[in-house]
Amino acid sequence: MSELFLVVVSGIASGAVYGLLGLGLVIIYRATDVVNFALASMATLAVYVALMVVQRGLGVGAAVIAAVLVAVVLGLVVRELVIRPLGTGRLFAALVMTMGVSLIAEAVISDVWGTEPHAFPPLVGGTVTLGSATLATQDLVVIGVSAVAMLAVGYLFTRTTLGSAMRAAAESAATAQIVGVPAQRVARIAWALGLGLAALAAVLYVPRVGLAPTVLAAPLFRAFAGIFLGGLTSMHGAVIGGVAIGVLENLAASYVSANFRDTFVFALTILILLLRPQGLFGTRSFERV
Structure with a gap:
């Protein structure tokens, strides 16, 4: 029973990271209709800056704040210089641009810090005993x-x-603008908030696996699985879906096989989407044709 408890808690911890990444993705998507594939790479770049803060002896708390602030600034810069000039309705172009930004961020990391993994300190060390x-x-x-x-x-x-x-x-950018909601300001806040959450997820995740240029690639895809499971337009669905993915993958790795962990998780996600395409908490949309 204690082994199962450890597996579930560890899965919830992993799922919490996926949930934060998924929440950042959903916030940006709902506000701007952009699926930001650069989210993970930009957050990783911010954590490398945070590593420099740690190496200067300023402490992990200062490093976390630095990572979030750098990610927020990166999000605003990319949104204003890369995404906004595309205008509205250019969803595929925006998607491709975020992929390009992701490749650029990874190249910058590799050139400046190299490709070898770096250790990143945890927020708190040690262990806690609960029962057995x-x-x-x-x-x-x-x-x-x-x-x-x-x-x-x-x-x-x-x-x-x-x-x-x-x-x-x-809900509707055009309607919101008519009633006086500043769409551009909302978009900036959404990008800043989404990248801040991604950076927070990164600094919570990297102490477990080490810091490398593509360290968040796998968590990003699991976050996508979580938001598709929970519903692409649902923020609480992204969180619940991410936690569910984390627990499921840990259970599969511990009691089935580590080699089939992702196979089990994504097969279950596909099955649920076949039965409920909008996800567990998403809303079905209808178009008149």
């Missing part, structure tokens, strides 16, 4: 910090004027 189970304190911190970030985003979108404006723009 021993848990890494970092896993509990990942779950706690992710939960606080997700609740803060939920409060922003449901309890504040800014959140109402962002939800209005997500």
Whole structure:
């Protein structure tokens, strides 16, 4: 029983990272209709800057703040210089541009810091014993910090004027502009918030696996699986889907085979999408033809 408990908690910790990445993707997509494939690479670049902060002896807390701030700035720059000039309705062009930005970010990382993995310190070291189970304190911190970030985003979108404006723009940018919601400002905030969440996910994830140029490639695809499972337009669906993917992959790796972990997770996701194409929490859209 203690082994199952450890597997589930570790899966929730991984899923919390996928949920944060998925939440960032959904926020940007709902506000601007752009699927940002550069999210992971830009967040990784921000964490490399945070590594420099750690190496200067300023502490992990300062490094986390630096990573989030750098990611926010990168998000705003890419949005204003690369995505906004494309105009509205250029969804495929925007998708390709984010792929290009991702390749550029990875090339910059490789040229400046190299391709060898770097160790990144955890927020908290040590272990915690619960009954007969021993848990890494970092896993509990990942779950706690992710939960606080997700609740803060939920409060922003449901309890504040800014959140109402962002939800209005997500429903219909044209209608929101008519009633006075500044669409461009909402888009900037969405990109900043999405990249900030991605950077937070990155600094929570890299202490477990090491920091490398493509360290978030696999988590990004699992985050996509989570948002497709939960519903592409649902923020709470992205979080629940991400956590579900994390737990499922850990259970599959522990009790089936580590080689079939991704096969099991993505096969289940495809099955659910075949039965419910809009995802578990998404809304079905209808078009008149």
